[in-house]
Amino acid sequence: MVYQFQDEWLDLVDENDQVYSRELRSEIIKKGLKNFRAVVGFIKNSKGQLWIPRRVKEKIIFPSALDMSVAGHVSSGETYDEAFRREAMEEINYRETNYRFLGKTSPYKDPVACFEALYEILSDEEPRYNSDDFCESFWLYPVEILERLKKGEAAKSDLSFLVKTFYF
DSSP, rough: OOOOOOOOEEEEEOSSSSEEEEEEEHHHHHOOOOOOOEEEEEEETTTTOEEEEEEOTTTTTTOOBBBOOOEOOOBBBOOHHHHHHHHHHHOOOOOOOOEEEEEEEOOSSSSSSSSEEEEEESSSSSSOOOOOTTEEEEEEEEHHHHHHHHHOOBTTTHHHHHHHHHHH
């Protein structure tokens, strides 16, 4: 199976995260732009472990890499909260509204791929994840995630920074 993503319009934002234009996702990737928006979320259990999935090998970007529990682009005209709820439903079948906002990152100030709003879901249950996105998962303490990355395990580029920033 060759993984194909559906192209979509994403808002382009300035250094203050204010929308000034929009561009197709494929063009943003081709041009290497960082001034767009995404959402990221972690599921944290009562032991303090994070649920970390592995992306399927067919993904175009970061195939077979460790990922955040939820991650996705904010579509043009969509708010961060709307995008997080949509992505959580699509990727981990999460339909609840009890999650919390942890903060935002900026590619102008932080070593991240784009503007990101980070959320957290508290749950001891393993989510029923979308097998088109993920192939396996792990409950890991933040230090265990960083140890795996230090040993060279493939991961999305922002995973280490987000774990260090929000869980230490």
